Amino acid sequence: METVIKQTGKTQAFKDKANKVMGISLEDAKITKSYLSVAFLAILLGGILGLLQGLNRAGMLELPAWLNYYQVLTAHGLLLVVVLSAFFTIGYFYAGLSHTLGGLLPKVRKMAWIGFWMKIFGFVLAVIPILMNEASVMYTFYPPMAASPIFYIGLVFIVLGVWMCAFGAFINVASWRKRNPGQHIPILSFFATGVFVLLFFGSIPVAIEVFTIIPWAFGWVETINVMVARTLFWAFGHTLVNIWYLTAVSAWYVIVPKIIGGRRWNDLLTRIVVIALVIMNITGGFHHQIIDPGISEPVKYMHVFMSLAIGFPSLMTAYAMFAVFERTARKKGGRGLIGWYKKLPWGDVRFLAPFIAMAAFIPAGAGGIVQSTNQLNQVVHNTMWIVGHFHLTLGMSVVMTFFGISYWLIPYVSKRMLTPQINKLGVIQTIIWTLGMIIMSGAMHWVGLLGSPRRTSYSTYFDNATALSWDPYLFFLAIGGTLLMIGVLMQVYAVFYLMFFAPKGNTEFPVADVEEDEAPTPRWTERWGLWIVCMIVLVGMAYVIPLVDFIVNAPPGSPPYKTW
Amino acid sequence: MMKSSVYGLLLLLVLMLPPAADFLESIMITHMHMQMPLLVISGIFMAKFFQNRFTGFFSKWNENGVPGILLFSIILVYWSLPRTMDEALTLTSVEVFKFISLPFLGGVPLRDSWPKLSSFWKHALIIFFTILFLALGWLYIWSPVQLCNNYLVIEQITLGWGFISTAFAMVIYLIYSYFMDFSKYE
Ligand code: HEM
Ligand SMILES: [Cu+2]
Numbered sequence: 168m169e170t171v172i173k174q175t176g177k178t179q180a181f182k183d184k185a186n187k188v189m190g191i192s193l194e195d196a197k198i199t200k201s202y203l204s205v206a207f208l209a210i211l212l213g214g215i216l217g218l219l220q221g222l223n224r225a226g227m228l229e230l231p232a233w234l235n236y237y238q239v240l241t242a243h244g245l246l247l248v249v250v251l252s253a254f255f256t257i258g259y260f261y262a263g264l265s266h267t268l269g270g271l272l273p274k275v276r277k278m279a280w281i282g283f284w285m286k287i288f289g290f291v292l293a294v295i296p297i298l299m300n301e302a303s304v305m306y307t308f309y310p311p312m313a314a315s316p317i318f319y320i321g322l323v324f325i326v327l328g329v330w331m332c333a334f335g336a337f338i339n340v341a342s343w344r345k346r347n348p349g350q351h352i353p354i355l356s357f358f359a360t361g362v363f364v365l366l367f368f369g370s371i372p373v374a375i376e377v378f379t380i381i382p383w384a385f386g387w388v389e390t391i392n393v394m395v396a397r398t399l400f401w402a403f404g405h406t407l408v409n410i411w412y413l414t415a416v417s418a419w420y421v422i423v424p425k426i427i428g429g430r431r432w433n434d435l436l437t438r439i440v441v442i443a444l445v446i447m448n449i450t451g452g453f454h455h456q457i458i459d460p461g462i463s464e465p466v467k468y469m470h471v472f473m474s475l476a477i478g479f480p481s482l483m484t485a486y487a488m489f490a491v492f493e494r495t496a497r498k499k500g501g502r503g504l505i506g507w508y509k510k511l512p513w514g515d516v517r518f519l520a521p522f523i524a525m526a527a528f529i530p531a532g533a534g535g536i537v538q539s540t541n542q543l544n545q546v547v548h549n550t551m552w553i554v555g556h557f558h559l560t561l562g563m564s565v566v567m568t569f570f571g572i573s574y575w576l577i578p579y580v581s582k583r584m585l586t587p588q589i590n591k592l593g594v595i596q597t598i599i600w601t602l603g604m605i606i607m608s609g610a611m612h613w614v615g616l617l618g619s620p621r622r623t624s625y626s627t628y629f630d631n632a633t634a635l636s637w638d639p640y641l642f643f644l645a646i647g648g649t650l651l652m653i654g655v656l657m658q659v660y661a662v663f664y665l666m667f668f669a670p671k672g673n674t675e676f677p678v679a680d681v682e683e684d685e686a687p688t689p690r691w692t693e694r695w696g697l698w699i700v701c702m703i704v705l706v707g708m709a710y711v712i713p714l715v716d717f718i719v720n721a722p723p724g725s726p727p728y729k730t731w
Numbered sequence: 732m733m734k735s736s737v738y739g740l741l742l743l744l745v746l747m748l749p750p751a752a753d754f755l756e757s758i759m760i761t762h763m764h765m766q767m768p769l770l771v772i773s774g775i776f777m778a779k780f781f782q783n784r785f786t787g788f789f790s791k792w793n794e795n796g797v798p799g800i801l802l803f804s805i806i807l808v809y810w811s812l813p814r815t816m817d818e819a820l821t822l823t824s825v826e827v828f829k830f831i832s833l834p835f836l837g838g839v840p841l842r843d844s845w846p847k848l849s850s851f852w853k854h855a856l857i858i859f860f861t862i863l864f865l866a867l868g869w870l871y872i873w874s875p876v877q878l879c880n881n882y883l884v885i886e887q888i889t890l891g892w893g894f895i896s897t898a899f900a901m902v903i904y905l906i907y908s909y910f911m912d913f914s915k916y917e
Contacts (some may be wrong), residue, residue, distance in 0.1 A: 346768065465758075540872075696904060696907035696911060697904070699903065699907075700900050700901075700903055700907075701906045703896070703899065703900040703903060704896075704897065704900050706896075707893065707896030707897060707899075707900065708764070710888060711760065711892045711893045711896055712758075712760060712889055714892075715885070715888055716885070716887040716889070716890050719885055719888055720885065
């Protein structure tokens with residue numbers, strides 16, 4: 168044990184310090200290591216499947232009958248949007264809770280493990296019918312397409328596993344608050360609380376949806392209300408998107424300033440951004456249904472407004488980040504209107520990857536605003552444009568932030584060190600990934616504007632001239648995809664090298680401090696119960712009118728269809 | 732402080748503009764769950780002006796906050812009845828009364844009373860409104876007849892679910908404040 172620890176008499180303070188000096192406890196580290204391993208295996212598998220899709224769409228690869236395009240696409244979506252993001256988010260925030268709250272409680276650790284195995288079990292259940300071509304329903308599994316009931320039962324276990332982890336986090340935070348009266352939850356745990364609140368409340372609608380689908384998939388009931396199912400799905404699907412985003416944002420606010428040797432942005436405003444994102448999120452789901460029939464014009468109009476409201480905290484984030492960069496660079500002697508950027512650590516992958524991720528959010532966010540508008544949505548809906556959009560938001564803004572995190576989080580939990588070689592590998596990986604995504608998502612956006620549909624395996628539509636004109640763009644899509652595959656391999660190599668083979672040593676968990684002269688943050692930011700009530704009221708405002716309409720004026724329901 | 736009173740007055744004036752009023756009143760649920768709460772909120776903003784003007788009046792008649800909150804509750808209950816909403820649309824005098832009563836007899840006393848109330852009264856009030864909203868939700872959803880001349884049955888059912896979901900949010904809040912002992916955290 169290091170001799171620098173002063174015996175304070177208070178065991179908690181002692182434990183906190185021990186945690187800081189000696190790093191994470193082995194038991195807590197194991198949780199994060201397991202979650203991150205699954206996340207990066209998912210990206211490996213998902214990446215391979217993505218490449219298969221890209222090559223197929225370019226007409227360069229015909230998939231065998233036993234593994235068709237839609238099976239691959241369902242697995243790609245599920246692996247990347249559910250497995251990768253859920254496992255990374257939980258692994259990262261559990262390490263954050265452990266670090267900032269002085270270790271996980273034994274009970275919480277147990278919950279994290281139960282949640283882990285429930286999710287794995289659920290995932291295996293969901294994959295079996297996909298491989299058997301009994302569940303090619305895409306990760307959105309919209310009725311009236313019906314998969315084998317096993318698929319949905321698998322989803323139930325995934326949701327239950329996620330809830331386990333959410334409640335574990337709540338218990339740990341509540342216990343810390345009891346032990347530290349009058350103190351603010353440490354900022355990273357504050358983000359974690361927001362994320363787990365959203366994970367829990369956001370997955371309630373999809374749980375309801377799945378429970379109405381299961382009897383229908385078994386044939387116990389004959390029909391299902393398609394509009395209700397879609398609406399419940401997107402209340403969840405959209406929230407999930409923002410959960411990844413909020414996870415990435417937490418690193419931008421809390422971690423990146425420390426890595427560049429600065430301080431973080433105003434604590435109160437940061438917490439307000441978290442609260443605003445939590446309250447306003449779920450209602451955004453309707454912007455995925457702008458083309459859906461059965462929703463009246465005024466309701467759609469209201470939802471455009473509710474969606475765009477989320478843009479406000481996002482703009483605050485953009486401002487905050489550049490303010491922090493400039494302030495830090497100027498403190499280090501950066502000069503001039505823009506000359507200060509030279510003082511930032513461009514050669515450090517832990518900065519470079521999240522920086523490019525943030526920069527990518529500028530076009531990605533602009534594209535999002537475009538799609539939220541009724542008329543423009545008509546042009547791009549269900550085209551490859553949408554696929555380009557979410558590879559930019561998810562594949563770049565979110566995933567590159569996750570990559571950047573992995574270069575310090577994995578050494579931190581495995582008590583090893585980031586070597587200069589791996590840092591260099593990371594920088595090259597970042598460049599390859601950036602080029603790959605720009606090429607792939609640029610091609611997707613463009614070919615989408617020309618009308619190429621998403622979720623469609625290669626077809627020339629009987630050599631139709633328009634369809635043939637898409638080919639050059641789809642070829643670029645394949646080139647981008649190939650670059651990305653190289654990036655995936657490098658990243659996965661770096662992750663497992665850092666986890667098992669890098670030289671031993673102590674890596675810091677980089678949490679930035681606030682500015683010294685900052686005013687204390689007011690108490691009311693801690694009233695989570697109140698934020699949750701506000702969120703429920705807003706969800707009520709958004710959903711009561713359309714849901715009552717769908718149910719009371721329902722058309723005849725739909726029987727299950729197997730369209731493949 | 733006076734600034735908030737001006738904002739409150741502005742909000743009230745905007746709500747009174749015929750296009751704004753017509754739009755909000757054209758849908759039953761926005762009439763009751765959007766326009767009416769906004770009127771109360773405009774009163775909450777304007778309250779400071781009256782509190783400063785009539786300090787003696789408020790401290791004499793609303794010493795412990797209970798009279799004010801009773802007045803607020805009576806006004807709100809009155810405006811939750813289907814009949815009154817209907818009349819507001821047909822009789823100008825009732826419409827005028829709505830725009831006066833909700834801000835000045837609802838919002839102003841609420842602002843003056845809330846900080847004076849003990850936590851017992853605060854919770855009692857929330858419980859009262861939770862029960863009221865559940866009852867109203869039940870009434871609007873399962874009423875066999877059209878309750879308002881001006882609104883269709885489907886709108887009535889929508890409003891009923893609006894009441895139920897608001898009541899649900901209040902129940903969550905009550906549970907939360909029952910289990911959370913804030914003194915333990917401060
Ligand atoms: C090697 C890297 C990747 C390649 C080559 C790739 C390629 C593709 C392609 C070609 C499609 C199918 C478009 C269609 O037919 O509609 C697709 C869909 C999709 N990708 Fe990727 N992708 C990659 C990485 C990612 C990442 C990192 C994520 C998210 C974290 C992601 C999320 C998705 C999602 C959600 C879909 C939509 C599935 C659906 O429509 O059901 N992809 N990808
Ligand atoms: Cu969305």
